[in-house]
Amino acid sequence: MEENLSALIDEAVDFVRKRVETRPEIGIVLGTGLGEGALTSELKARARIPYEEIPHFPCSTVESHAGNLILGELRGREVVVMSGRVHYYEGYTMREVTFPIRTLRGLGATTLIISSAVGGMNPMMRRGEIVCVVDHINLMGDNPLIGKNDDALGPRFPDMSEPYSRELIESAERNALRLGLPLNKGVLVGVAGPNLETRAEYRFLRGLGADIVGMSMVPENIAAVHAGMRVLGLSVITDECFPDALKPVDIAEILRTAAEAEPKLARLVCEIVKEA
16 A cells, blocks of 8 residues: 555545445544444434445454444534544554545545544543543554655645644533533553553653553544644543553453443534534
8 A cells, every 4th residue: 555545545435436425524433332323323324335345445353343434414514434443453554544534535524533442541530531632642653654755645744733623622622511521631642552551651651741542543643634634532531541550451341431431422523523
């Protein structure tokens, strides 16, 4: 996928447009445990396309990621929803990880709402709570923009002074308050995974100024900003990563926590979409 990226994106976009006549304004990425449930039940779907049918689209190997591209209407806005994503730790290159984001932009989306499950390192933020990401630290050891730049996709050196849209963050805060939903604001640190962090690593990451840690969102954000999209990041804390009280991770419990938070996150996203 290193060569002629624009042509590969065009092939994917053309395939989707032949399946459904719509030009989405907003792209939504549903992460771990935040799949086809509360949010997609609100969506007037016009097409649901499995990733494996879309040319050059990477397919998730993680069980909790459905792997469907859903296009339709949500709260009066045309949207395209990624139900599931791929991760760097699955063995994909960064360009492959972010290819779906490029495709959403090619379809017409200029706003991107990314959700994810994360570990919480700030003791003021607890399991099950939603965090609005205001900034990030990339410690994944790679970057989707490395290599020859295609000026048609974005600039060689994209500015990252506002990686997450202040306007969308304000919308999230305003709507969360109106809905009576607690909403934290925090800094995300992105790591490669797939192993969870050690006690020493959590202390290190917290010392860098991060509130939450995750294995996604960061490369998707970089590609989206490169493409000129406004981005909002919303993460659900699915496990508490406090070094002095660290417990072994239970993946089933992580998925259960994400599922319990899903209706709240869906309500918030629906309201944000309405005014985005």
